[in-house]
Amino acid sequence: MFKPFSARAVFNSLLSFGTVLLLWQVTSSFSGWSSQVFPSPTTVFNSMWSLIVNGTLLKHSVASLYRVTVGFYLAALLGIPFGIMLGRMLLMRDMLNPLIQFLRPISPLAWIPLAMLWFGIGDQPAIFLIFLSSFFPLVVATMVAVSSISPVYFQVAANFCFNRTEVVTKIIVPAILPDVITALRLTISIAWLVVVAAEMIAVQSGLGYMILDSRNALRMDYVMVGMITIGIIGVILDLLMRMLGNIESTSWAIRKH
Template sequence: MKKILSLKYVVVSILILLGIWQLAFWLSDYSSALFPSPLMAIEALFEMIEDGTLIASIAASMYRFVIGYGLSVITAVFLGLILGSLPKVFKYVNPSLQLLRPISPTAWMPFVVLLFGIGDLPAIVIIFIAAFFPVLLSTVSAVNKIDDMYFRVADNFGIRQPQLMWKVIFPAAFPQIANAVHLALGSAWIFLVAGEMVGAQSGLGFQIIDARNNIRADILLATILVIGLIGLLLDFLIGLLEKRILKAWGGEQ
């Protein structure tokens, strides 16, 4: 029942958004070639489906996203658990992290393209950077906030490293880590598109640039709509995975 209600909210919200878009189209003085209606964008969407460009673009983007985001999360969580367990070491590392963290991933794009050229790798690197710092710093924070009671109980049972890390520290810190991983997914998906607009010859980001160059605003808006829907689906899936893991570990009933 809850899933049905949630789906209802999603459908109604999207319909309201489309309604606002249609109203703006009616009230706008712009040519339909520059600002198409929702119907024109949907027709362009079916056109991309029929000629295969949409499936190819989604496949290319998801390939880059899964590799970049997956490697980033695994690396950030692993390093975060280690640095969180070594607070004296983290004091020396933290200033450098705080220096690099505010730099937008797209600021690295010219340098990344010079190093790796055009293709999959620049977009993967940008995704990696976008997700890395939030997950790393949240993991360190989560480890530092673990109640000392967990460590006292572990000591009483004779649990030592590396079992302490995987049986006590990681499960105790997981709720905050999961939240960071969830939030980082949105950032990674955003910067995937940005990376593909500069450093790729395929994918949804490239599709936007190609539509702009060919003055196909209908395809451009249809691609933007697809990007949003995929982002919504990814957010739902990672939220579902998070809930299942928390339930398995007794964090949610």
């Protein structure tokens, strides 16, 4: 079972964070670089505090999270059922799998010019890019999970005269849940990576925009505030996803080992 908050785990992670902070402080004090080029942690935390107080950081974080949430939910809502279909229907898989494998390695960032042309400036192109970045990994992961379900369970279903709905709700969905949750965990971090990149181009808000804007103003401390916030939110998103895996009905795969 996953326990992120045991005393030992918290202590150990604080230890490593503390060490990195210390190294950072020492390097910035003795490297001789100006704080415009390599701001010290104290400078960064002061700037962070001022950005928190005047609400800028919250505004940008909410903007980014909104885009990730919408794009990611869309990808999950469409990608998982689509993956189930491909996993169960051999003909569809044969036809569509090569297409998916062809589209998958194209970086979502390569879609930026088209996304801007099609959706203009604003939330939509960013959401579209996030959708693209999460959709294909989710489809592939679900498809693989479905096709690796033991045939014994489908025979049990046939033996007990399950109808189609029951096969989906009582066999397929619970069987793939552990794998799908792992996939969701991996894709949300991809989505979070992509949102920052997308915001550097097409929008006027969000953490990516904040970083780009600060670079133009040569405020490296704000750039670092942006990076730290992205990291913190990324950790929180991952924790939330891992907690999904602790729900009793999905953790059968963990108990199995």
